[in-house]
Amino acid sequence: MLLEIEHVNKSYWDDKQQVHFPVFSDVMISINENQFVSILGPSGCGKSTLLSMIAGLEETTEGTIKLNREPISGPGPDRGMVFQQPSLLPWLNVKENILFPIKKRFKKKEAEEQAAYFLQLVQLDKFQHHYIHELSGGMQQRVAIARALAMNPKILLMDEPFAALDEQTRENLQDKLLAIWQKKKKTILFVTHSIKEALILSDRVIVMGTNPGRIISDVNINLSRPRKREDEQIIILEKKIRKLLKNEVNKALKDVWSNEFQNA
Amino acid sequence: MNFKMLSKQLLFLVFFITIWQLVYSIGIFEAIVFPSPKNVAFALYNGFSSGDFLIALGASFKHLLLGITTALFIGTVIGLILGKSKVANETAGMYLIGMQSIPSIVWVPLAIMLFGFTESSVVFVVVLGGTFVMALQVRSAIQNISPQLVRAAKTMGVNGIELFYRVEIPAGMPHYITGIRLAWAFSWRALMAGELLSNGPGLGYSLRYAQDYARMDQVIAIIIVIGVIGATVDHGIFSKIERNVMKRWGLLKQ
Known part of the structure; x- marks a missing residue:
């Protein structure tokens, strides 16, 4: 396990x-x-x-x-984590974001190779020098996935x-x-x-x-x-x-309503 | 800046000087209190060619640099403490806003009492002019760091002092730049207030000296110099840096 x-x-x-x-x-x-x-x-x-x-x-x-x-x-x-919001660092470009968690723990060459590999894996190697605000939401999330995976x-x-x-x-x-x-x-x-x-x-x-x-x-x-x-x-x-799930949602809604009723 | 904008601005200047000349020619005010544009232009030229303005400018910039460096340092320390410690902020945060709302000229009598008519008292006023606005900006820089970024950094094994200098400091950069720009603007005003009541040297002192000798052409020439420097530094340097940082941090929509 x-x-x-x-x-x-x-x-x-x-x-x-x-x-x-x-x-x-x-x-x-x-x-x-x-x-x-x-x-x-x-x-x-x-x-x-x-x-x-x-x-x-x-x-x-x-x-x-x-x-x-x-x-x-x-x-x-x-444990690598990918959030609903990409949570990337806006002052770093795509490649630097992927390097962020690994550059202190890996040797420089190793970190560079790792970043290059995962950039390719998420198909963003052409965008490695772009800043975060220049990317679409989907691309940002791909960077976040690559960043999490690069930590191995x-x-x-x-x-x-x-x-x-x-x-x-x-x-x-x-x-x-x-x-x-x-x-x-x-x-x-x-x-x-x-x-x-x-x-x-x-x-x-x-x-x-x-x-x-x-x-x-x-x-x-x-x-x-x-x-x-x-x-x-x-x-x-x-x-x-x-x-x-329907039963669960109904239960949750009923609960909210009854709470509102009590508070009213 | 494009050509069309520049020509509009130049046209406005020509228009303004024409009105000025007109008022002068009609003779509403006496020539001694209301100089012609030509006299002011001469005063400007003489001021620079004789070196008087340059000496005064040099002295002013010395006060300003000394004062603003100190202000940025103290402001950053105060801002860091108030931003990081909830207790400190609840205790002293209110007073910081109070201090910031005091016009810097108010400090001049105190400065003169403490340091006499010396350059130190000018620097003192400049420091007080810039410190609090910087402290406020540093405080909000720290308070406005996205908790989500901090959470993300923690899952990557980044915490403690490393979290501070790799995430919190760069995340606050737009606020620091704004802080420096505002500190400059406030210090520049404080500098003039302080120098106006000092025994020189400095641009503000030259202004009062010219007034004492009823040289209105020089007074206006110096006011122009003060305005041009203020606008150049604010618009030409700080606003540009600020815009670039905001853009890179994704806070500005192009």
């Missing part, structure tokens, strides 16, 4: 209402090496929080997360990386990501709220429900690649998961 999430709880202290507000409780997930795993769920289920905890940016309230049997105690370059992390964490892009760019980047994954055989943990995206990309989809956040289903997708978005089996699975 590469990643083990063991009995993890997360709650926030709500200052206004003076109560512990639970995000999720007793989450257990194990992830094998070289797998492409998606965590799918409606907003508010805590899927991004879970990813932040794996990245070491947030602490667990209870439970441990282990990477290669070592408990995670903070952020580190063994054990696992790539992706937090709704394509959610802010238009549909054509999103599908294009999904295909590119799959090609990179098949070539590099990285372990990827991919958070999304799009059922289709999860099904097209993943070996395994973990479905989370809300209120409280928890795992409601864990589906292995044993379909051959490349997968077509209109494939019959994909559509059947999509319907199944949609039904599963």
